[in-house]
Amino acid sequence: HHCWGYGEENGPSDWYKDYSLANGDRQSPIDIQSEQTVYNSSLKPIWVSYDACTSLSICNNGHSVMVEYEDCDDKTVIRGGPLEFPYRLKQFHFHWGGKDSRGSEHTVNGKSYPGELHLVHWNAAKYKSFDEAASAPDGLAVLGVFLETGEKHSVLHRLTDALYMVRFKETKAQFKDFNPSGLLPDCLDYWTYRGSLTTPPLHESVTWLMLKEPLYLSEKQMEKFRTLFFSGEEEGLRTRMMDNFRPPQPLKGRTVEASFR
Numbered sequence: 518h519h520c521w522g523y524g525e526e527n528g529p530s531d532w533y534k535d536y537s538l539a540n541g542d543r544q545s546p547i548d549i550q551s552e553q554t555v556y557n558s559s560l561k562p563i564w565v566s567y568d569a570c571t572s573l574s575i576c577n578n579g580h581s582v583m584v585e586y587e588d589c590d591d592k593t594v595i596r597g598g599p600l601e602f603p604y605r606l607k608q609f610h611f612h613w614g615g616k617d618s619r620g621s622e623h624t625v626n627g628k629s630y631p632g633e634l635h636l637v638h639w640n641a642a643k644y645k646s647f648d649e650a651a652s653a654p655d656g657l658a659v660l661g662v663f664l665e666t667g668e669k670h671s672v673l674h675r676l677t678d679a680l681y682m683v684r685f686k687e688t689k690a691q692f693k694d695f696n697p698s699g700l701l702p703d704c705l706d707y708w709t710y711r712g713s714l715t716t717p718p719l720h721e722s723v724t725w726l727m728l729k730e731p732l733y734l735s736e737k738q739m740e741k742f743r744t745l746f747f748s749g750e751e752e753g754l755r756t757r758m759m760d761n762f763r764p765p766q767p768l769k770g771r772t773v774e775a776s777f778r
């Protein structure tokens with residue numbers, strides 16, 4: 518069973534063969550055409566409560582690098598915005614390119630960023646488990662932040678300095694006391710729309726919250742993401758982890774709302 522990936526044979530244009538949702542009506546990512554977005558004055562601000570978070574580990578799952586959180590209670594949640602419930606942080610991960618001209622999943626007026634951060638949350642108020650929420654139409658909320666090269670990011674530095682511990686697929690290391698609110702820009706203006714996971718199984722269960730302001734990191738920090746491998750340590754062919762992004766999908770009549778004018 519050849520697993521999905523981002524290569525020539527198993528990449529985003531092949532996913533529909535195993536995952537029929539790939540051609541669904543609310544797929545992600547999308548190109549955000551800012552002139553077509555609708556300002557909604559009744560959208561509340563996003564409220565992030567991560568201070569009591571318990572990060573557990575950092576891991577390379579062969580598709581991305583992610584940091585996982587303890588999600589057994591409501592100590593690490595996102596509220597507000599278009600959300601009717603608090604959503605619990607489960608993990609965050611990244612998508613990036615082989616060079617700075619590509620790497621993000623969402624694009625803005627056709628512009629790609631060098632990468633994108635996704636903080637994945639689930640609706641524990643309504644669903645008993647992440648797995649159940651992950652296939653429910655209002656089950657997940659992903660807060661997305663574009664990565665842009667610039668000054669070194671001091672909070673992200675602890676993560677980029679830990680990447681050497683998870684170079685290969687299925688490697689994991691302890692990563693405690695990491696509060697991801699330090700990765701968020703000052704301005705939490707966002708676009709929001711109803712979409713999906715951007716990796717198989719592509720469940721159409723995500724309320725997307727894309728921040729307008731990027732996270733700035735240095736070129737050296739960007740390069741550290743590109744030292745990771747898709748493959749396991751024992752595998753002969755070592756393929757560097759990069760270009761692990763799905764391209765924009767058809768909007769199919771959806772409206773993208775803006776929290777700002």
Ligand SMILES: NS(=O)(=O)c1ccc(C(=O)O)c(S(=O)(=O)NCCc2ccccc2)c1
Pocket residue numbers: 578580607608610635637647648651659713714715716717718
């Ligand atoms: N780009 S994205 O935010 O859509 C996303 C990417 C990867 C993953 C993941 O699990 O690796 C996830 S996940 O943590 O939501 N898991 C989705 C796969 C899954 C579905 C149901 C149960 C367990 C895992 C989300």
Ligand SMILES: [Zn+2]
Pocket residue numbers: 610611612635715
């Ligand atoms: Zn993602």
